[in-house]
Amino acid sequence: MSEARDTVGYSVDHGVVRIGIRNPPVNALVRDVRAALLAAFDRACSEESAVAILLSGEGPGFATGADLSESDGGADAPTMAALCARVEASPLPVVAALHGTVLGAGVELALAAHYRVADADTRIGFPEVRLGLMPSAGATQRLPRLVGAGAALDLMLSGRLFSMDAPPAEALADLVVAEDARAGAAQFVAALLEDGGAVRPTSGIRLGFADPKAYGHAVTQRREALAKAPELAPREIVAAVEAANLLPFEAGLAFEADAAQTCRVSAQSRALRAAFVAEHRARRLDLPADAPLPELTRIAVLGGGPLAVQLVFAALLCGLAVNWGTRDPAALREGVPRLRRLFDGFVRRGAMSEDDALDRLADLRIGDSAAMTGGVEVIVHAARGQGDVPAPDGIPRLSAVSGMVRQVGLRFAPPIHAARLIEVIVGPSASPEQIVAARALARALDKIPVRVHAPGETVAGRLMAACQRAADALVDLGQHPYDIDRALREWGWHRPPFLASDRRGLPDLAARPRAEGARNWCDVMVGHDRRGRAGGAGFYLWEGTPPVPSEDPGLTALLEAERPAARPLSPDQIRRLVFGAMANEGARMLASGMVLRPSDIDVVATLGLELPRWRGGPMHLVGVYGLLSVCRAMEGLDHPDKAFWTPQPVFGALIKNGRSFEAMNR
Known part of the structure; x- marks a missing residue:
């Protein structure tokens, strides 16, 4: 029966x-x-x-x-x-x-x-x-x-x-x-x-x-x-x-x-479950559920230089065959040995066998750019000057080069072979086929794509800039950079703002504007011939090979000569203000349509900026702290950069209805 x-x-x-x-x-x-x-x-x-x-x-x-x-x-x-x-x-x-x-x-x-x-x-x-x-x-x-x-x-x-x-x-x-x-x-x-x-x-x-x-x-x-x-x-x-x-x-x-x-019931699990859902939501790139997704077997990477080497390496590691083309033969003569050294490093560490490395390298073809565009499913531009390279009709072209985006740009979190984030910058002339190709490439590379509508700027860049601007404001008000970094590092974030600035290089950040009465402390450091890790001193001292950071006792005297000290804020107050400022920047991105939902911002923060996944990104965190509490902390800050610290209108709307940013995810 x-x-x-x-x-x-x-x-x-x-x-x-x-x-x-x-x-x-x-x-x-x-x-x-x-x-x-x-x-x-x-x-x-x-x-x-x-x-x-x-x-x-x-x-x-x-x-x-x-x-x-x-x-x-x-x-x-x-x-x-x-x-x-x-x-x-x-x-x-x-x-x-x-x-x-x-x-x-x-x-x-x-x-x-x-x-x-x-x-x-x-x-x-x-x-x-x-x-x-x-x-x-x-x-x-x-x-x-x-x-x-x-x-x-x-x-x-x-x-x-x-x-x-x-x-x-x-x-x-x-x-x-x-x-x-x-x-x-x-x-x-x-x-x-x-x-x-x-x-x-x-x-x-x-x-x-x-x-x-x-x-x-x-x-x-x-x-x-x-x-x-x-x-x-x-x-x-x-x-x-x-x-x-x-x-x-x-x-x-x-x-x-x-x-x-x-x-x-732990906060950790709530954050991790939210991250899991957010990543799966972001993967869709807001394409129709029934949109066909091609299986990629071979891609073209056009251009020489470090970006191209990293892209080729990441693709080969994931089992994709690669046509690597440049218009400059010297770029390949330099790039191929660098690629081999990357594989050699994996073999030495035991991450793969010598035979596996040789098998992957066997899937690489090299030559002139025009000769490398045939027989592939996607073309990725990894250097400028490749846009006019002829290619067969119907092959989507994506650009991984920084700068303005007219069609579709890819912004990989570094290091490309290990980091899991790709910001997919959708420009005004993007075609549906290019967005589908970006999603297919992300899947083939085992990465999580986040859709971004912008002329070329990234969510990660804006979040980190907001973090550094907030940290600078706290220094203006008498807080010590080491106290700020320590509050975030002990909380679990190993890329706090002043340490991250030193690693990037302070001259790159010194020109960023601040409101009248506020200071860019990277510019102050550069004025004292402190240029960051490459120069041996920035906010930290950098010594050894490779250089490692240590706190500089002389930094306190330098700061006190520039501004008065103040009663230290508690670590929790520092975190509430820094993450509140980052969430406020996220709200600006939502209002402009740069991103479609708060959870996409959190995906970028955890995968691109390495905020602890078990803590969550800034949009999740302000919900944990309580939106009203965060708003009061920002509004109560007596700092000249009022426009930066004033909570965006969405905060008030959510508070009025007893909701958090989670309610805006779809």
């Missing part, structure tokens, strides 16, 4: 109850699916003829986690923990057939089954830790019982995917088949029934506890490694895995539930 339900399939064949998860596209275990699975298990256990349960997922994978929105207010009943408890308590043996990508709650459901069969292509992972969360349906208690503390922590702390046919994940499977996990699971069930059909609750397994010394060592090792890390969730996962070996199973589940709740 058989019956089809909306989210769960149910059938009985010779006493084997087949329960199939049907929630495309990824079989997310949302509330309705959990309820349907619970009902299906209740029904199966009441079947007089039933002898076993085969649990599988229909479509491309077994199952994945629940809807992220459930993390905001807590999951509706039945919870994953309740579902997993019901599965494990089944009087009939439960065999889970795993295939595809199995994530989070999907892995927890599989762990609650009595046996697991997987095909060789199955990959599992616990991405929760990247969202400031931890497993909450028993994984921290069941997983160590199967594989021990070391392997369990490797699986749960990394957030990565692991193949079920290799350590550490292979220990979860009772059988790995070459293909077709459902067929393999059916054969496994038949063999199991022939052998008596015993249930085997994971909670009763002790294999992972067999070596208490190794178990304790693995816990201690991870705890020590995380001692100075700011993130909460990894530490809670370690504590829960330790508890698995110290507490009875039910007490361990209660420990896990309490720790998971602590993580869920």
